[in-house]
Amino acid sequence: MWKALVFGVVVAAAIGPIALLVFGTGARQGFAAGAFAGLGAAMLIGQLRLRTVAAAAQPAARSFLPTFGLTIVNPMTLVVFAGIVPQLPVAGSLARAAGLAAVLAAGSAAVGIAIGSCGAALGKTLQSERARRAAPAAAAAGILVFGLYGLATAF
Numbered sequence: 001m002w003k004a005l006v007f008g009v010v011v012a013a014a015i016g017p018i019a020l021l022v023f024g025t026g027a028r029q030g031f032a033a034g035a036f037a038g039l040g041a042a043m044l045i046g047q048l049r050l051r052t053v054a055a056a057a058q059p060a061a062r063s064f065l066p067t068f069g070l071t072i073v074n075p076m077t078l079v080v081f082a083g084i085v086p087q088l089p090v091a092g093s094l095a096r097a098a099g100l101a102a103v104l105a106a107g108s109a110a111v112g113i114a115i116g117s118c119g120a121a122l123g124k125t126l127q128s129e130r131a132r133r134a135a136p137a138a139a140a141a142g143i144l145v146f147g148l149y150g151l152a153t154a155f
Contacts, residue, residue, distance in 0.1 A: 004100040007084045008107025011077070012042060017143040018071050019115050024139030025063050026119025027132070032060030034116025040067030042109035
């Protein structure tokens with residue numbers, strides 16, 4: 001179990017476009033939205049139902065699905081998980097495999113929420129509206145740089 005938790009933390013701690021997206025969401029929309037974005041990045045199964053979220057939290061909860069979708073199609077996520085999953089002892093027991101997946105998701109969720117929280121803390125400390133818009137813009141620029149680098153190295 002500890003190996004799955006460490007894998008979840010390591011996967012989420014790698015700063016890449018998804019981490020920047022979560023950070024920017026927290027900086028722009030606050031802790032709740034950053035936390036939902038972090039959870040969206042951590043879940044590799046779509047079992048969180050947004051209908052059960054309180055009505056006041058709906059705008060924040062809306063950051064879950066886009067981040068989840070982008071994480072699922074992120075090539076780096078697929079490559080990392082293809083390398084991690086064979087190292088986990090999942091054969092022979094569906095319950096053990098589900099438990100390991102839950103622990104892996106919990107480790108990843110903890111880091112995702114921390115990244116979203118850091119973005120929210122930065123967003124709160126910035127005094128001017130212009131500065132508050134600069135943090136997510138910097139995160140967006142970072143995502144663009146990752147994408148351009150990926151394209152450049154592919155050719």
